[in-house]
Amino acid sequence: MIRFENVSVTYGGAAAPTIAGVDLTVPEGELVLLVGPSGVGKSTLLGTVSGLVPHFTGGTLRGRVTVDGRDTRTHPPRQLADIVGTVGQDPSAHFVTDTVEDELAYGMESLGTPPDVMRRRVEETLDLLGLAGLRERPIATLSGGQRQRVAIGSVLTAHPKVLVLDEPTSALDPAAAEEVLAVLQRLVHDLGTTVLLAEHRLERVVQYADRVVLLPEPGAAPVTGAPEEIMAISPVHPPVVALGKLAGWDPLPLSVRDARRRAGELRDRLGDPAPVTPSRDSGETVAELSGVAVRHGRVTALRDVDLTFTGGETVALMGRNGAGKSTLLSSLVGLVEPVSGTVSVGGLAPHRTRPRDLIRRVGLVPQEPRDLLYADTVAAECAAADTDAGAAPGACRELVARLLPGVRDATHPRDLSEGQRLALALAVVLTARPPLLLLDEPTRGLDYAAKARLVAVLKELAARGHAIVLATHDVELAAELAQRVVVLADGEIVADGPTAEVVVGSPAFAPQTAKVLAPRRWLTVAQVEASL
CATH class of the missing domain: 3.40.50.300 (P-loop containing nucleotide triphosphate hydrolases)
Structure with a gap:
């Protein structure tokens, strides 16, 4: 579905490329997680899939990125909008209407979706993301997390073949994040949607990934593999992996469930920590x-x-x-x-x-x-x-x-x-x-x-x-x-x-x-x- 062929991106004035040597294929119906320290080029890599890089951001793209057979060098974002849905780190930058329901419908209107189909998809998305109670709310009055769910919903209604998500759960509470990730799982498994996402809160998402792509440092070639393989070598990993490394568990656990099955001996060894009760009267x-x-x-x-x-x-x-x-x-x-x-x-x-x-x-x-x-x-x-x-x-x-x-x-x-x-x-x-x-x-x-x-x-x-x-x-x-x-x-x-x-x-x-x-x-x- 997505093919990177020796891709590099260099922005104007930069001494070195932000990403380089990217050569990988993302098959249809996979959830691929992009990880790495801040500033290594994860957002740039995602932008090459939607065409925002270099058509909107500028810079020089070398190599070739194709999505469902379309070359993103020759297809600007508007010519990819029917197959690629994108939600960036700042959801507010995507909004073009004033209310939640209008925003969910806008993308479909732009693509010429029939009104009866639009109505059905809006209702489905409101229920999927727990937005039904916010249907008529002005977007300006929503919290940051509510806006993030609306931004994700506005992309889902168009039923794209590829979803590109940059920090999709960053502003969501734990329950809302679980809901969004459950929706993504359903899209991947039931509809064959291809999902490529970057996320720093790996504790929320790594156990759902089919594959992980690690960008170790700016300009370095990515390392691709199964989640447990990449987490073993990644400089960024969730607490459950760090606990597994500390306890010497092999293979490393990716979820709380996996870790609990092995933690009995560690729990007995640790006992209970000394209680710590903060004093609120110690300061002015x-x-x-x-x-x-x-x-x-x-x-x-x-x-x-x-x-x-x-x-x-x-x-x-x-x-x-x-x-x-x-x-x-x-x-x-x-x-x-x-x-x-x-x-x-x-x-x-x-x-x-x-x-x-x-x-x-x-x-x-x-x-x-x-x-x-x-x-x-x-x-x-x-x-x-x-x-x-x-x-x-x-x-x-x-x-x-x-x-x-x-x-x-x-x-x-x-x-x-x-x-x-x-x-x-x-x-x-x-x-x-x-x-x-x-x-x-x-x-x-x-x-x-x-x-x-x-x-x-x-x-x-x-x-x-x-x-x-x-x-x-x-x-x-x-x-x-x-x-x-x-x-x-x-x-x-x-x-x-x-x-x-x-x-x-x-x-x-x-x-x-x-x-x-x-x-x-x-x-x-x-x-x-x-x-x-």
Whole structure:
């Protein structure tokens, strides 16, 4: 179905190709997973299948890519739209209509699909992706995860032969991610759809892949094989594989089920970890919400929320898409005004405080990092951040060097991958060293190594007394970083307590290590390794 023949792509001004030596075939009806560290060219490789590379992005494509017999060099994206459906890292960039139902129908209208077929497919897709309740909602009012499901749905309705997905579950809660992956499985097995996807959250998807293509570094030829073979040599792998390597299991497990079957001896050897109960009274209160309610039009996003955040603690906000996590963060930086209750950050009401006064007290890294980036180069972004924060020259660049090693000063932010852009935005916000740091889906687009660097920086900040609040669907991040987890549902707090107590008993929010070793309360591979 897809054939790469000695393919390389070099962008203008680049000293070396982004991808090179790509020579592989993807048969019809296979789910192929593309893995590798951030910035190795996964999105570029996907773009060559849809024709976006080089017709839209520019650059030089050498070699040949054919999809169902069509050469993507001579067929621009519009001439591939009937056989290739694409969802990029930023779903909002794909939307052309205002409401969910119109967006699902738009692609079919462009292809001239009969109205009765369009209606049936829209209904099927609404049910498949759990979007029926959002049918008439304006897209602008949806959460990031809901938008991602709509973007995927708008592609599925056209019934393409090939689906190209870049980070399809990055903004989805665990349950929604399982639903999307189940739909992809059904398309592959029942309809013979070919799926090529790149994903950093391998713990969600690797067990479903028929084959894995590893891009080890920029410009290096890919390595292809069965999932268990590639995971054994890949620099990026999920926690269950890391646990298997630590325990010496062969072959390596790819799923929690496989690992649990072998984990009996390890569970007995480990026993239970010493209980850790974080003290919320050890730091000074930096933010407080009391009886807070927020509405977006007719939708109540938060209801009677009472929360206190203290210096030195790291709190993970969790819950399904649309639960109110981003709204809660927005209320702490004054982007939304509560209809009742009070919000206090450093003694100030955020929605009544000038931004230049608020920036020294609270910083937010949003889901879309480009909202914070406006300069033409990384160096210019850093210089502006130093000036705005009143920091010493070079302070922001030092943070960028830690989070993004190897990125050049002259690089334009738009030329960075989604994960690299997020790391740059984080460095810009951290330059002001605000007592309260808010992060909305901070690991979206980050590989495991980049996530480890982020965790190290955030732990360092917490040790210095900063309060860190992160809204995340990344259960592995919450397990590794947060001392406390707050679970939201329909704008209300349904759980608030130490991480181990909240996540271990939850099928949705438990990390892989906890699922494998349950009922023992081990949360991460690092904890297990330290104990052994």
